[in-house]
Amino acid sequence: VDPRFLRTLVTVARLGSFSAAARELGYTQSGVSQHIAALESDVGTPLLHRRPVRPTEAGERLLDHARPILLRLDAARADLARLTAQAATRMVIGASPLAAMSRLAHALEQVRRAAPGLEATVRVAERAAVAVGVATGELDAGLVDGIAAPGDPLRLPEGARVDALTVAEDPLALALPVGHPLAGRRGLGLDGLGDARWLDAPGVAGPLSELRAASGVDGLRSTLRYEGVDVAGMLALVAAGHGLAVVPERALTGLAGVTAVRLSRPPLVHRTELLHRGGAAASALAAALGAAR
């Protein structure tokens, strides 16, 4: 019942070890063991397999609830803290890798003219982490992007209570190595490309699973996974023929070794949203971004 126990559970599940969780949380091994034992006696079922430490089915079920609950508790704390907070002089903005940085740069320019003393930081992380950061108050705002059907909002982690403003919806393109047989085409549909080799770059273009979910096209099998967050790095792999990737068209202009072909058939867009929780600085950003609600 105690949320601290739930936090211990998710930490243990994440690290796969009682001792490691104890170190991270500032408890004793014993304390962690007692937390888990208390939870298990409460629900009347084992939640973790031991040796190796791995959630049971019931554990997985509880974790699915625990993570959003803990996120929401943190969000509540952050929300109340902001009520008492004084005017901020420091602003931290999160951004996912492909989020339209040029737009953000221009908007920040305007905000800084309006508030000269402002000290701003931009921190790049993946979309879910940015959403969590905004919800928990670590970030004052976040610029995130992803693939979605036109008009659909981006999917964010459960329990992350944030306001989302649409910043842009841009066309998507397929990144191909130069000389690829499809490189001359005007537009391409995904449906014929289920058998192609794909590059899965979750940190850059979003995970392939997101594309699969948004498009409804099955069988997009990846042959290589790129775990960096660097666009040029990923495109080098595309240029070398390791697979295709779907990327916002604007990210592909003027890069050697790859050709862009606009993605036409399943109506999908590269969507950019500004996440915030209503602070003054975030509102100024929203206005400067010309965001449509």
Added chain:
Amino acid sequence: VDPRFLRTLVTVARLGSFSAAARELGYTQSGVSQHIAALESDVGTPLLHRRPVRPTEAGERLLDHARPILLRLDAARADLARLTAQAATRMVIGASPLAAMSRLAHALEQVRRAAPGLEATVRVAERAAVAVGVATGELDAGLVDGIAAPGDPLRLPEGARVDALTVAEDPLALALPVGHPLAGRRGLGLDGLGDARWLDAPGVAGPLSELRAASGVDGLRSTLRYEGVDVAGMLALVAAGHGLAVVPERALTGLAGVTAVRLSRPPLVHRTELLHRGGAAASALAAALGAAR
């Protein structure tokens, strides 16, 4: 930090009294006072005005978080309890007042043929309460209805983690007293009716605010509020000229004193969904309802 404190807070806020909350929760006055004091000292701000007892701004903020968190905690408990549960012989189904009972009756028929020993109950409550009941395991399934744009899901309380299946989308009609000047029309739009007198029947046709939100038409002012859950009762008020109401067309056939005119202009439908959490009985119901995902 203790969720029990949050539960105390929401109860006190709902009842507007420490003593009443203590009675309902099985605490003493003193215990409730200590809960609130602990929360206030934790967040560093008063959460309630006293005499009369009413949430402060910070209190409202915390309540917005606390209610979904508590709901989710209950849902987690129910979820885990179901893992250990044996085959159910008793099924409780929630239904909002206008949810297509005839369809449900037919589906139940099929389910009972397949499982003859089944003891079923249907319990009528408003939509949010049904969703909460399904999430917390009090109900095995729920049939709820409401007004929405075509294809849009119904809005459910935050934290209510349920699966929703679309059962039907039916046309909406305006209920008018016989002899009303608009009664002869073939179809009507809401946009010209902002100035009409409206009947607000949150328990029957859904709150007027829902219609306002779904249609985008402002200024639907109600002159009378009906708090019952009885269709005929509400329509009697319409027949007497106390105001117009938007109701699913099928609910209006063959009722004395009122005429139905189909609502055409803002594309809205009366939507019915089956809420459940994946139990065997609920799945059988879903199949019998021929629900499309």
Added chain:
DNA sequence: TTATCTTACGAGAACCGTAATGATG
């Protein structure tokens, strides 16, 4: 054996009830 989880036990803190005190209409 070694790393790891579990159990035993005691100190300290937290929670809740009884009862007295204070405040408000």
Added chain:
DNA sequence: CATCATTACGGTTCTCGTAAGATAA
């Protein structure tokens, strides 16, 4: 002055750390 919230205090329970025990690799 009657109702309601707060404070004081004590008993019970809970939580956590130390330390010893159990168990699998």
